[in-house]
Amino acid sequence: MGFLAPLFMKDNQELHQERGVDCGCGDGSCGTEKQTAGVQEPETSGCSIREEVVDGLREREGKEKQEGQGGAGRVEQDQSASGQTDGGEEPAGEDAEVLDPQVLKEEVSSLRQQVAELTQQLLRLHADFDNYRKRTRKNMEEEILRANEALVKQLLPVLDNLERALAVDSDASEASVREGVELVYRQFLDILSREGLQPIKAVGEPFDPNLHEAMMVETVEDPELENRVIGEFLKGYTFRERVLRAAMVKVGKAQQ
Template sequence: MMTDERRGFFAEPDPSDHTGSGSGATPPEEGQNKASGGVAPAPGSVPSAPRVHDRRHASRHVDAEEPIDPEVALAKSQKEAAEHLDDLRRLKAEFENYRKRVLREQTHVVERASRQLVERLLPILDNFELALIAADRTKDYEALVRGVEIVFGELSDLLHKEGLQKIEALGKPFDPTMHEAVLEVGDGPAEGDPVVAEVVRNGYTLKGKVVRPAMVKVVRR
C-alpha cells in the first residue's frame, strides 16, 4: 500500500505556480508583451523607436491650405503680363530690323548686278552709236546694216553669257508653256496635233525659266 508521502511525491504540479521550472512557465518578457497587446521581438533584433507626431509637417500642411490673397494674385499676374508684353515688343522690333536689313541687302545685290550688266552693255551702245554716225556721214546703208549686225551679235553674246537663251520653236510641237499661239493656219485635220508653222516673235528663257514665250502660228498635222 502506497503511503501518503509517496503520493505527494507523484502529485501533479500546481498550474498557478509560475516560478516552477516546468514547461508551462511563461517568461516575464512574454507576459509583458501579451499584456500590452504587442508582438514579441525576434531574438537579437533592435526594438523600433516610438513614433512621434511631427508638428512642423502639420504646420506646413495648414499653411498650404491657406487661401491666396486675390489682390496679390492679380498684381503678380499683371506683372507677368507686362513682362510678356515687353518681350513681344522687343521681338517685334528685332524682326522689323532684320526685315529692313535683308531688304537693304537684296536691294544692294540687285543694284550691283544691274550696274555690272549696264557696264557691259555700254561698249555695245557705243558701237551702235558709231554705226549710226558713220551711216549718216557716208549715206552708205550697206555699211549701216553691217554695223547693226555687228552690234546685234555683240548684244546677243553678252545676253547669252548672262543665261539668256532663244526658244527654238519653228517646226516643234506646240507647247503652251513655251509658245503663245496667235493664229492657226492650214487645212489640217481638226484632231491633229498642233505644230509651230511660223514664229512671229522670238521667245527667251533666262537660266531655264521662261521670261517671254514665243509668239507663233500653228498648223495641225
C-alpha cells in the first residue's frame, strides 16, 4: 500500500488546485480549510479522501484473505470427509453368535428321533392301507359270491322241474311234455325277471342300433314297415337297464 501514497498525494494536490483550495500543509495532510474567491469547500479534505480510499483497499484485502482462508478450510473439510469415507470399511458389527457344539449335538439327536418316529408312523399307515385294500377286495368278492349263491338258490326249483320232466314216461303225450316245458320256462324267466333281467322288444318296433343288431334287410311292400324290425333270430335281454345282449333281427326296407 505504501507505493500508492505519492499517487494519492498528487491527486489531492491537483484536486485542491482545480477547486482553488489550499489546505496549508502543502501536501494535503492536514485538515485546515481555506476559502478562495468566495467559494466554500466542503469539510472533507484531500487527506480524508486518501484515508477513505486506503481504508477501502484494506477492507477489500481483508475480505479476500478471509475468503481464501474459508476456501482452504472447506477444501480441508472435504478432504477430511473424503478420507473418512474412502479410508476403509466401517467396523464390523458384533460377531455372529457361535452355537455350543453340545447344543448342536442335542438338536441333531432330537431331529433324528423325530425322523425315526415319523418313519414308523408312515410304515404303519402304509400297512394299514394295504390291509384295508385287501379287506375291501375280499369283501367285494364275498358279496359277489353271496349274490351268485342267492341266484343259484332261486334256480334250484327250475332244475327240479327239469328233472321231473325227464323222469316222465316216454309214452306221455306231446301235449303234456310241451305243457311241462312251458311251465319250467315261465318259472325260470320269472326268477331272472326278479333279478333284473328283461327281454328286449323286437318285432314291430322301430330299429334301434342300441338294442338291435341287424342281421338281414328285406324289401317290404308296406311303407309303414320301412326301417322296422320284421323278424327276430335271437332274443335280446337287458339286465338292470343295461343291454346284456342285443337282439339279432331282420329289418324291413320299402321298395324303390
